Amino acid sequence: GQQVMQIPQYQHVQEGEDFTTYCNSSTTLSNIQWYKQRPGGHPVFLIQLVKSGEVKKQKRLTFQFGEAKKNSSLHITATQTTDVGTYFCAGPWGKLQFGAGTQVVVTP
Amino acid sequence: NAGVTQTPKFQVLKTGQSMTLQCAQDMNHEYMSWYRQDPGMGLRLIHYSVGAGITDQGEVPNGYNVSRSTTEDFPLRLLSAAPSQTSVYFCASSSLFGRTDTQYFGPGTRLTVL
Numbered sequence: 132g133q134q135v136m137q138i139p140q141y142q143h144v145q146e147g148e149d150f151t152t153y154c155n156s157s158t159t160l161s162n163i164q165w166y167k168q169r170p171g172g173h174p175v176f177l178i179q180l181v182k183s184g185e186v187k188k189q190k191r192l193t194f195q196f197g198e199a200k201k202n203s204s205l206h207i208t209a210t211q212t213t214d215v216g217t218y219f220c221a222g223p224w225g226k227l228q229f230g231a232g233t234q235v236v237v238t239p
Numbered sequence: 240n241a242g243v244t245q246t247p248k249f250q251v252l253k254t255g256q257s258m259t260l261q262c263a264q265d266m267n268h269e270y271m272s273w274y275r276q277d278p279g280m281g282l283r284l285i286h287y288s289v290g291a292g293i294t295d296q297g298e299v300p301n302g303y304n305v306s307r308s309t310t311e312d313f314p315l316r317l318l319s320a321a322p323s324q325t326s327v328y329f330c331a332s333s334s335l336f337g338r339t340d341t342q343y344f345g346p347g348t349r350l351t352v353l
Contacts, residue, residue, distance in 0.1 A: 179340035229281030
């Protein structure tokens with residue numbers, strides 16, 4: 132069956148640095164979604180990517196969907212303490228399978 | 240709008256007990272779903288529904304029942320609780336028309352089975 136994997140599992144970042152988290156699916160996805168979950172909170176929808184090679188930006192966050200629609204990435208520039216949390220990719224919409232997430236810790 | 244609400248927030252059960260986790264949304268969303276989240280893991284889909292009277296199984300349906308008699312409510316029933324069902328349960332909803340991609344999650348129910 133379909134598997135969704137994320138790397139790295141943990142990401143320690145100094146405030147102001149950039150980092151990227153990666154998501155890989157064992158099967159082609161019709162779409163992929165990204166969520167953020169703060170410690171003790173619930174997942175919050177960030178974005179959905181649908182097209183091959185699609186790139187979307189939300190302020191300091193850049194999301195990319197691979198050409199083969201089997202991988203995706205989230206790049207955060209100039210990390211802030213508000214970026215702390217776990218970032219999940221999931222797909223496809225309707226019967227989402229989530230990756231295990233990348234837990235981001237930001238040191239001031 | 241209250242969005243997606245879940246009750247209770249916390250629950251402790253003994254092995255073999257049954258209970259129902261409640262989920263309600265006031266956004267008139269057709270699609271509703273239940274997930275469980277275990278420590279250090281992503282969410283896993285238990286059951287989902289695309290409208291009143293229509294439900295289907297997700298990735299981990301065993302030990303759980305659902306029904307959807309109204310658009311607003313989507314309760315999750317644990318038939319005979321087991322320690323392996325200790326988890327945080329999230330309910331979510333989204334629209335099937337218009338802006339279909341955004342899925343709204345409830346605050347979660349933290350369940351412990353002893």
